[in-house]
Amino acid sequence: MSSDLKENFAFRPGRRPAGPGTQPPAPRAAAEAGAGAPARNTNRPGPTALAAKVRTMAPSMTRSMQRVAEAVASDPAGCAQLTVTGLAERTGTSEATVVRTSRLLGYPGYRDLRLALAGLAAQQESGAAPAVTADIVVDDPIADVVAKLALDEQQTLADTAAGLDVAQVEAAVAAMATARRIDVYGVGASGLVSQDLAQKLLRIGMVAHSHADPHLAVTNAVQLRAGDVAVAITHSGRTVDVIEPLRVAFDQGATTIAITGRPDGEVAQYADHVLTTSTARESELRPAAMSSRTSQLLVVDCLFIGVAQRTYETAAPALSASYEALAHRHSPRPRTR
Amino acid sequence: MSSDLKENFAFRPGRRPAGPGTQPPAPRAAAEAGAGAPARNTNRPGPTALAAKVRTMAPSMTRSMQRVAEAVASDPAGCAQLTVTGLAERTGTSEATVVRTSRLLGYPGYRDLRLALAGLAAQQESGAAPAVTADIVVDDPIADVVAKLALDEQQTLADTAAGLDVAQVEAAVAAMATARRIDVYGVGASGLVSQDLAQKLLRIGMVAHSHADPHLAVTNAVQLRAGDVAVAITHSGRTVDVIEPLRVAFDQGATTIAITGRPDGEVAQYADHVLTTSTARESELRPAAMSSRTSQLLVVDCLFIGVAQRTYETAAPALSASYEALAHRHSPRPRTR
């Protein structure tokens, strides 16, 4: 089943009515003005060329038409909102004139000019994209906060992906996929990431636990041995509560993995494989915890997917099973799909 | 100009005015049926946000509407050329359905959607983004997994940011900033997000708790009253373990906030403010939990920052204090910087 997205794909990509006789709707090709050959005006200008076209054609326009063209050229966005009648009023002319102007500019009618106008407006708008990269400050309006945060996190993701050592990931995944059991250590913000990893691994039938309590973590680490895997997550690379259990696991002969922003930190000393997370800039209002978390989660997701791929035979059914098991915890009524 | 839109939308259901009703409060925003203003969706998406909006809203659409949305999202340029009837035919549905879909996406009608489509097409044309969005498959090499995951999550972030109703965020932040106490409910994957929020709020000196245990959650919810805030986090919008405590909090008069991917889900009925997370497509190897988590975290971060801004006087010192307090949990060694 997967998803039913496949059924879309409307081929028939460019369904331009280009050809004179191809128009399903109306044979509106007939020239209005009696003048001989309308010559099927040059190809209709794309949004970009519209402004230029207006200037070029202006001289050959009648006064009323010029007014329309003027309005259109100076405020595409605004005009795109108007109906024929609206634009006629705004320019102090009539609908007929607006349509004639549209024709002159190379469109079949006003409807199409309007569409082009919308396109032009959108382009102009996007061209002026400011790209809010500044830091978040105390008096930023919420809208800016949202935009900045999203951008920052996207940047963090890109950085992380770029900085990840694929070979290390590969090795870590290999160890985890065949592990008898997996322990994950993390406290504070990293604790949540640690739980996330454990939770996901559980869902595909792995034996995984997340330990936030440092004492219990060490207690558990002592039980590990070769064939087991221990994962430590710490942004700073020097959180003792996390390093300690990893060290123990390491000494016990387990395969150890560190996910840290400081590959030179102490935690790396006890790690067989080090996965480096990105360290984005931070500010007072944007504590490190935020971007490190994003980064860590990406790494954790990669590990998870990698493991799931390699244990697909058991992972897939386990996944469905856990969804099944939780189904009754949902209220019944959501419509379709 | 004059954003003529029917932005009205004044819901603010006088909840339990005299406390007689101990029963399911009338679903807010239930105006829909019958005559009157369809009003529904808040901000009409600009061309840019359209694609995001489609992805976000897709799950809460009916089958026919999904087909329309699919077509629109996959070939904006092509669809912009079509009339209602044309698009209806192409998607094998009716005009009515097309119009309904347009409404759901936040436009007054198809005409406006079409305009936006034209804009989007123009942008895409000029922007020419490659968009490498293949699904992750079982035999993808790790390097691809990393790249795809990072891209997907970036997309999710962009979608979420584009789809977030800033006014709702604003309102939620305002309530939280002045709250006497804040409860956060979430189970499963959302439970971690819930913890994340609570953890952060604690750091800036707010009284916040995350409850995963549904019994304890309800027990706590009963203690809430006006001036308190309850936040429910559920991707599906119908996780009873989360809805239940929120409902209780709602009945108690607390301000309630829902963070969900299904703004039409049951959870929204008991929420004063609904924050919509994006729902990226998922595949077997990329369970929904993954992108919903990313999306939820972004929302949660926004809330946090918003609250921190508004309580800066107390938040800033509280933040430093909590860092201080944890300093001794770090090993001393890291060199420079």
Next chain:
DNA sequence: ACCGATATGAAAATATCTTCCACCCGTGAG
């Protein structure tokens, strides 16, 4: 299997766009 509610498409009702046509205005010849 029944019942109630929701989703859907056909067709009616509007809104919008296009075409047609008469009027107006400027121009040049008588």
Next chain:
DNA sequence: CTCACGGGTGGAAGATATTTTCATATCGGT
């Protein structure tokens, strides 16, 4: 100076496109 002519222009009929209504098909729960 007047008149006839021709294109420019707007008003309104005619043609399409869009929106709304409503009966029917379908779905999901009891």
